[in-house]
Amino acid sequence: MPSSVIIDLPAPVAVVCHDAGAANQIVSWLRADDDLNRIRPYMAGPAQKIWREAFAGQALMSSMPEALSGAASLLSGTGWASDLEHEARCAAHRSGMRSAAMVDHWVNYEGRFVRGRSKRLPDEIWVVDDYAFSIAARTFSGCEVRLKEDAYARQMVAGVRPLAEVRGNRLLYLLEPMRNDWGRQEPGEFQALDYLLARLPELELPKDTVITLRPHPSDPPGKYERYTQGLHAHRVELDQGSLADTLSGARWVAGCESFALTLALRAGRTVFCSLPPWAPACRLPHADLIKIADLNSR
Numbered sequence: 032m033p034s035s036v037i038i039d040l041p042a043p044v045a046v047v048c049h050d051a052g053a054a055n056q057i058v059s060w061l062r063a064d065d066d067l068n069r070i071r072p073y074m075a076g077p078a079q080k081i082w083r084e085a086f087a088g089q090a091l092m093s094s095m096p097e098a099l100s101g102a103a104s105l106l107s108g109t110g111w112a113s114d115l116e117h118e119a120r121c122a123a124h125r126s127g128m129r130s131a132a133m134v135d136h137w138v139n140y141e142g143r144f145v146r147g148r149s150k151r152l153p154d155e156i157w158v159v160d161d162y163a164f165s166i167a168a169r170t171f172s173g174c175e176v177r178l179k180e181d182a183y184a185r186q187m188v189a190g191v192r193p194l195a196e197v198r199g200n201r202l203l204y205l206l207e208p209m210r211n212d213w214g215r216q217e218p219g220e221f222q223a224l225d226y227l228l229a230r231l232p233e234l235e236l237p238k239d240t241v242i243t244l245r246p247h248p249s250d251p252p253g254k255y256e257r258y259t260q261g262l263h264a265h266r267v268e269l270d271q272g273s274l275a276d277t278l279s280g281a282r283w284v285a286g287c288e289s290f291a292l293t294l295a296l297r298a299g300r301t302v303f304c305s306l307p308p309w310a311p312a313c314r315l316p317h318a319d320l321i322k323i324a325d326l327n328s329r
Contacts, residue, residue, distance in 0.1 A: 040131060041103035042069040047095055047119040050110020051248045052135035052290055054078030056159065057106065058085045059182035073098035075115055077248040078108065095119050105130040107153070109143040111210075112249055117144070120151045131155040131177075136290055137163055138314040140170045159184070162316045184294055191298040192279035200240040203270070203277055203295070204305075205286035206255065207247045213310050223287050224255075227305040228263055230323055234303070236265075236283065245270035245277055247289075285323075288315055296320065 046061075048054040054074065058081050061070065073092040074082040082091065092098040095115060099105065105123040107116040109132050116132070123130040130153035134140060144152050152174050158164050159181035167176045204227065209219025224244075242265050244255050258267050270277050274291060278284070284295035285303040295302045296319050304313045308324040 040106060041129060043071050043102045044069060045092075045098040045102035045105045045119070045123075045128075046070055046072040046074075046107075047098055047105065047116055048074050048078035048082075048108040048110075049076040049113040049115045050108055051077040051081060053108025053110060053116075053133040054081045056133055056135055056181075056183045057108065058082060059186050060179075061085075062186075063182065071098045071102050076113055080248075096122070099123060099126070099128070102128065104128055105153075106157075107132050109134050111139075111143070114146050117146045117149070117151060120144070120153055121149065123153075124151055129154050131157055133157045133179075134163060134167060135159075136288075137166060137316055138288060140166060166316075184297055187275055187278075187294050188297045190275035190279075191294075194282065194299045197280065197282055199280070200237045201243055201281045202236060202240055202265075202283040202285060203243050203245060203281035205245050205284065205289040205291045205295075206250060207287055207289045208249060209287065209310075211310075213307075215309070219310060220287070222307055223305045223310070224258070226307040227285055227303070227323065230326075231265065233326060234283075234323075238265075240265050240283075242267045243270050243277060243281065244268070245274070245291075288313060292320065293317055 046057060048057060062085060067089060071092055072082065073095050099122055105119060105128055107119050110116060120130050132153040134156055144150055155175045155177055156167050156171055157177050157179050158167050159179050164176060164178050206220060211219045213219055215222060244258060244267060246255060259269060278295055278298055281300060284292060284300045285305050286292050287306050292302050296317055302320055304320050304322045306313050306324060313322055
């Protein structure tokens with residue numbers, strides 16, 4: 032691997048992230064960088080925790096404007112939980128600074144660059160697989176789309192135990208906020224989890240299967256504790272470990288549209304999509320994903 036994945040952006044490079052998805056990828060690239068002095072990083076929210084775990088003792092800029100001050104280019108994430116990355120792209124545009132944005136998923140591409148009436152595309156959009164490249168090229172015909180190494184997936188899957196070495200029967204459920212109630216006055220993430228639990232008998236998992244719930248980084252503490260009260264046929268637990276460790280102990284993985292579902296596919300797990308039939312269709316393009324709503328009722 033080259034000494035730096037972002038060496039082709041003019042240095043110094045301001046790196047601005049908030050949400051976990053892009054931050055995980057960008058930090059994985061920077062792990063291979065032999066000269067972090069060229070980087071002016073500002074991380075907030077989940078991205079700040081990811082940075083500190085990767086680069087203990089490596090200082091961050093105190094603010095997004097400080098990161099941009101004196102920088103020659105910008106690399107940003109494209110998350111939903113904050114306006115930080117969008118504001119960084121707007122500021123870079125105003126100053127004439129070249130800007131690249133990392134898209135870490137396969138959904139909502141155009142909306143990632145819009146806040147209210149403000150739309151600001153970067154000069155370059157970076158993706159890490161052929162699915163995403165095809166979607167981005169169709170969506171942003173006037174923007175340069177570049178395919179980069181998926182360093183995060185490579186590093187994560189390398190840390191996951193092979194399926195043949197898994198002991199016991201465990202289904203890992205990857206939670207994520209749906210930001211939609213699908214007209215049913217209940218958050219979609221609860222509907223999807225309840226749908227999985229209702230259809231578990233049709234998946235024909237062993238009776239001793241344990242279900243491990245892994246909350247999303249943005250979930251508040253206690254959000255899913257009611258599911259661990261012994262009200263289901265299978266034992267339900269909350270996850271406390273790293274994603275790699277939790278995947279290592281799972282034979283099956285389920286969720287809605289989480290990026291981590293694709294890591295589970297790469298790690299050789301059987302992966303289910305739990306979106307119920309009244310929800311919009313799953314937008315993950317991966318052919319090996321089993322959609323429970325498409326299974327024939329028995």
